[in-house]
Amino acid sequence: MELMRQIWEKAKADKRRIVLPEGEEERNLQAAGKILKNELANVILVGSEKVIREKATSLGVNLEGAEIVDPETSDKTASYANEFYELRKKKGMTLEKADKVVRDPLYYATMMVKLGDADGMVSGAIHTTGDLLRPGLQIIKTAPGMSVVSSTFVMNVPNSQYGESGLLLFADCAVNPCPTAEELASIAISTAETAKALCGIEPKVAMLSFSTMGSAQHELVDKVRKATELAKSMRPDLEIDGELQLDAAIVKKVGDLKAPNSTVAGKANVLVFPDIQAGNIGYKLVQRFANAEAIGPICQGFAKPINDLSRGCSDDDIVNVVAVTAVQAQAQAK
Structure with a gap:
């Protein structure tokens, strides 16, 4: 695990904001506690704060330092909906539909990355690769000069x-x-x-x-x-x-x-x-x-870092992918 140790050290040296849209899921909560304890990244969890806090307590997870955002109550949901509408209106998107779409945690988290409120995103413990790629391609899109993710x-x-x-x-x-x-x-x-x-x-x-x-x-x-x-x-x-x-x-x-x-x-x-x-x-x-x-699969080719997980992943797998995503974010910021 020498390479992962080096990646951890890189992540610690310049902490990035990584959003976990599956914030109510137990492995994500356990991973968030380990990420915060090891100072690998600044963690943003998407979901109901009440549900997240109650589950964290039952799991014995310390979430001190984590940011929790709920698309249903966030003061940024409306601006995210407007931005998503502008991105997709040529595809038939309406403001009403955009407001519904960005309340989906995956879309909300992707908008956070797009607008600079997070530096990267990790998902996939309870979603498919397609679920991750769809908002990524619609919102983040490919990096300049890249034809494919x-x-x-x-x-x-x-x-x-x-x-x-x-x-x-x-x-x-x-x-x-x-x-x-x-x-x-x-x-x-x-x-x-x-x-x-x-x-x-x-x-x-x-x-x-x-x-x-x-x-x-x-x-x-x-x-x-x-x-x-x-x-x-x-x-x-x-x-x-x-x-x-x-x-x-x-x-x-x-x-x-x-x-x-x-x-x-x-x-x-x-x-x-x-x-x-x-x-x-x-x-x-x-x-x-x-x-x-x-180690992987590691997504590449996006304009900003987004990474996928296996639905059979462990909490330690999530920790490592977050560290990888943080290092990718560091590289893109240079």
């Missing part, structure tokens, strides 16, 4: 020589089923930025395929090749190369043989998979076979 897993492989002493980022393993070349390019750039902001490493990005530098010809290879060209043209300051087979990407001897002129081959620490099937299978293989720690 994606996900990455930080893989920490014990006793491994690959990547950054066993540290690698895998993308996209959870959001985009079949990204286009343009979307793959955006995913590569987003993941490189996550590697720098979250892990403090200089990214070496491999665009993965079943071909290395033209060894095979197929439309699937063409997509990866085009994505590589686009990513390089968009961000010439980043080390991105492809198409590369997995062994050519991470094994120096193979990289030197198959792609001798590449600055990434054999040294990659960021792996961009051609589609979600490959990515999802890949991270789970490494997690199980190599007993690797998999």
Whole structure:
């Protein structure tokens, strides 16, 4: 857990305001108590203050220092509704409907992030990924230059020589089923930025395929090749190369043989998979076979940090994702 310890230290050094829209849920309350105790972030809980206080007391959770906001009574609900109406009126939104929508805790919390009343949001203990992405895409939208929101897993492989002493980022393993070349390019750039902001490493990005530098010809290879060209043209300051087979990407001897002129081959620490099937299978293989720690999925590509949880998450998982979100917020503020 060395990486999470480092992320905690980063979060503590410059505390950010993280909103938890599932504020009445028990794991969120337990996590909030731990976040406050460890001074990882300034916590904002969305929900009924009476319900939150009563549940916290029954759980023995100390919420001293937490901010609690109830969309039903908040003096900001009306202004949030007006702002949401302005954002969505071309889609048929009315002021009356906007007032109802922003009272939903997920929408309210997303508006908080949009308007700077919170620096980031974490949800998903009792909501699906789609529930999180919908208001995120409607309100926060993608970061400038990014065509898509994606996900990455930080893989920490014990006793491994690959990547950054066993540290690698895998993308996209959870959001985009079949990204286009343009979307793959955006995913590569987003993941490189996550590697720098979250892990403090200089990214070496491999665009993965079943071909290395033209060894095979197929439309699937063409997509990866085009994505590589686009990513390089968009961000010439980043080390991105492809198409590369997995062994050519991470094994120096193979990289030197198959792609001798590449600055990434054999040294990659960021792996961009051609589609979600490959990515999802890949991270789970490494997690199980190599007993690797998999931190994520971490959302990336949003204009402001929003992160998802598994509905099977523990309170400690929520604590860690809040710390990750805080560090992402720090990076975006620079």
